[in-house]
Amino acid sequence: MRKVAAMGKPETALSPDQKARKAWMGLLAKSDAALLAERMVEMADLPGFEWLRRPEVGGVMVRGRMGGTGAPFNLGEMTVTRCSLRLATGEVGHGYAQGRDKRQAEQAALVDALMQGARAEAVREAVLAPLEAAQVAARSARAAKAAATKVDFFTMVRGED
Amino acid sequence: MYVAVKGGERAIDNAHAWLAEERRGDVTVAELTVPQIREQLALAVNRVMTEGSLYDPDLAALAIKQSRGDLIEAIFLIRAYRTTLPRIGHSHPVETDKMACDRRVSATFKDVPGGQVLGPTFDYTHRLLDFKLMAEGEVPEAVEAEPRIEPTPHVTSFLNKEGLIQTEAEGEDTPPDLTREPLELPANRALRLQALTRGDEGFILSMAYSTQRGYGNSHAFVGELRIGKVAVEIDIPELGFAIEVGEVELTECETVNKFAGSKVEPPQFTRGYGLTFGQTERKAISMALVDRSLRSKELGVEVSNSPAHDEEFVLYHCDNIQATGFLEHIKLPHYVDFQSEMELVRKMRAEIASASAKEAAE
Incomplete structure (x- = not known):
């Protein structure tokens, strides 16, 4: 199975820092906007920032594979909002969020920038950890309901003896 | 005019x-x-x-x-x-073998790793109206069991091990995109799949049904039907690596058809593929049947003149927005067109009348 993770580079070619950033950006993109906003309130004294790219809503063409494993084809688009900003302290943050919520993209970019600075640990604890916990909980709740609908086959004994 | x-x-x-x-x-x-x-x-x-x-x-x-x-x-x-959205980019092909499955059934194998998971389905309901829904009622809670953590493998991968099913040709080429370039024939499979995913559910369903009833005969089994969420990953040029920008719920259907073999291929099973957004399984199954039907020529099986074997017929009529645009425009004012037709019919009638008057006079 091909596993081309990053710009043609295999997953293993990423540095630990890149892997970590990839993980938090993905987490923020898939997060619940309301929960992210609620967690950001906890972050006091956020530094000022300037926009490098204001939030814009766009489409990403989602691709599938023929037969699940073959050559790619275009399935259809999804909405994504992105933006980039630079903190007063110099760090550049990129924000991506599924859907059309510009506030969510802005907060994702802020967190991305903060995670590169001195407050990374505090941000991880106050924002990223609760977002991850919420995603894991939602995912395992669905998996648990699915598991309850798994068929347990048994064979009826038939015949004379 | x-x-x-x-x-x-x-x-x-x-x-x-x-x-x-x-x-x-x-x-x-x-x-x-x-x-x-x-x-x-x-x-x-x-x-x-x-x-x-x-x-x-x-x-x-x-x-x-x-x-x-x-x-x-x-x-x-x-x-x-x-059409108003700027295109941010395209995703890496979604990995449906890593899908968090809400539902996963196979009609070909009873015992598959991961099992038969029914999910929130209408199947096996009695299709009796539930009058309780007319009153505000309590929602019964779904039962939970020990969740499966590991990914659920594709059922066709088991047939693959024995070499009994055609393997999908790999390729990383950029697939054609009918939202960027007009759909031209002959279309390759990537373009057909894009058109079928967007196609009208009713039309695709009827095409699929026609193949089952004998118009371009094919007997398909649902090798696997799965519904669940997959992550969508795109390259971020400014970072030099890819990130997940979201997750989408998909329905995936793989059908298998018996194939008697050809000069170059041994007898085996061939595949049809359906992939759609959300929980849309009637559409995904229909799509897989029509995909397989439109592959007849490339698989070297008999191509009849049935509608479902006709790429032009299917692809040029499956889009309900194109169809409705052309169909519904005829209700808009055509006063002048119709006036000219009326003139023509009057003229034709006059000609016939004068011809028969002349005949009677002779």
Whole structure:
């Protein structure tokens, strides 16, 4: 199975820092906007920032594979909002969020920038950890309901003896 | 011939005002909200996303509200909105073998790793109206069991091990995109699959059904049907690596057909593939059957003159927005066209009348 993770580079070619950033950006993109906003309130004294790219809503063409494993084809688009900003302290943050919520993209970019600075640990604890916990909980709740609908086959004994 | 006609403006404005009032209906009944539609009419939302070709449940729900539940009108609204979006990029192909499955069934193998998981299905219900839903009632809670953590492998991978099923040709080429370039024939499979995913559910269903009934005979088994969420990853040029930008719910269907073999291929099973947004399994199964049917030529099996074997027939008629645009335009004013036709019919009648008068006189 091909596993081309990053710009043609295999997953293993990423540095630990890149892997970590990839993980938090993905987490923020898939997060619940309301929960992210609620967690950001906890972050006091956020530094000022300037926009490098204001939030814009766009489409990403989602691709599938023929037969699940073959050559790619275009399935259809999804909405994504992105933006980039630079903190007063110099760090550049990129924000991506599924859907059309510009506030969510802005907060994702802020967190991305903060995670590169001195407050990374505090941000991880106050924002990223609760977002991850919420995603894991939602995912395992669905998996648990699915598991309850798994068929347990048994064979009826038939015949004379 | 087209001639500009004026004078309808006031009537049009008033018609639209009345439309807005009718959309709301009886004001003593609570108004529907977009979140209510998104949560409680989710399968309509899924259809609008699939055929509108844009995954955004909130927008699809809004379109359904605006269109008063006319799903093709809602799909039209989504298609129109989609054209206004700048294209950020394209994703890496989604990895459906890593899907978090809500549902996963196989009609070909009883015992498969991961098992037969029914999920929230209408199957095995009695299709009796449930009058309890007319009253506000308690929602029964879904039962939970020990969740499966590891990914669920594709069923066809088991047939693959024995070499009994055709393997899918790999390739990383950029697939054609019919939203960027007009659909031209002959189409390759990537283009056909894109068109079928966007295609009208009713049309694709009927095409698939026709192959089952004998028009381009093929007997398909559902090797696997799965529904669940997959992550969508795109390259971020400014970072030099890819990130997940979201996750989408998909329905995937793989069908298998017996194939007697050809000069170059031994007898084996061939595949049909369906992939759609949301929980849309009727569409995904239909799509897989039609995909397989349209592959007949490349597989070297008999191609009949049945509609489902005719790429041009299927691909040029499956899009309900194109179809409805052409069909419904005939209700718009054609006064001048029709006047010329009327002149022509009068002239023809006059000619016949004078000819028979002349005949009678002779």
